[in-house]
Amino acid sequence: MYKLYYYPNNASLAPHFLLHQMELGYELLLVDKASNAQKSSEYLKLNPAGRIPTLVDGNIAIFESSAICVHLCEQHPEHGLIPQLGSKERPLFFQWLAYLNNTLQAELMVRYYPHRHTNDESTIPNIIAAQDDRIADALAVINEQLKGKQYLLGDNITACDFFLFMLAEWTLPIKKPSLHFEHLATYLKRLCDHSTIRFVCELEGIDLTPFK
Structure with a gap:
């Protein structure tokens, strides 16, 4: 276990x-x-x-x-939550998982913990404002990838989609959250009806109302 x-x-x-x-x-x-x-x-x-x-x-x-x-x-x-070894989708899986982890999540961490990135507290509002813009840029890239697609890699759900939902939920308080972007918003509203996402979010006390 x-x-x-x-x-x-x-x-x-x-x-x-x-x-x-x-x-x-x-x-x-x-x-x-x-x-x-x-x-x-x-x-x-x-x-x-x-x-x-x-x-x-x-x-x-x-x-x-x-x-x-x-x-x-x-x-x-x-x-089937990761493409098979040797498939053309497999490197794209790692590409998007790396992008989510190293770009979007990294930018979110700076945004929510700005005090870790300065020794001058007066600069914190500037850090938050700059991060809002950087997060929006990252979300725009993902939004474009989702155009005409059911899931991040195409027709089949993968671990990348569950990882993206986690991060997208964290963006809700920022200036241009995930729901600001057309294709991303449609995708997230569809994912919030997924039985696993509903079950786990209820267990962890996460409100899915914004995605309805």
Whole structure:
């Protein structure tokens, strides 16, 4: 049985989606951010970065949400959430997962934790404003990719779509959120009716009303 160390509406959300979608046996273990449990000595033995999530699979512990998603998909390829080895879609899967993780998620982290990126608090409003623009630019790229497509890679849902839904939900408070973009908004409204997304979001207390 897998063990997922998680916190609601955190980077653990995408792995949580995959565990449920593939109907895998798993245990959810809450990491209490309010008490900074992710920095405890016990947790750091599993995840030396002191962040959430961590997946324990037997005698190995894996951290970084995107790496966990890839691991789950490759361990259970029969579910089709990652393109087959040698297919033309496989490099595109990694391209988009990397873009979501290294560009969109990275920009969101700067936006929500601006104090980590300056030693002058007076500049924080400027950082937030700049990040809103950078996030909108990243969302525009994704919006264009979704034009005429059911899912990010085409006709079949993959782990990239669950990862994108997680990040898109995080954009709702910003100046130009994911729902500002036509193709992306249509796609997200369709995804919010997906049984896995509905179930996991209800369990984690995530409000899907904005996507209705």
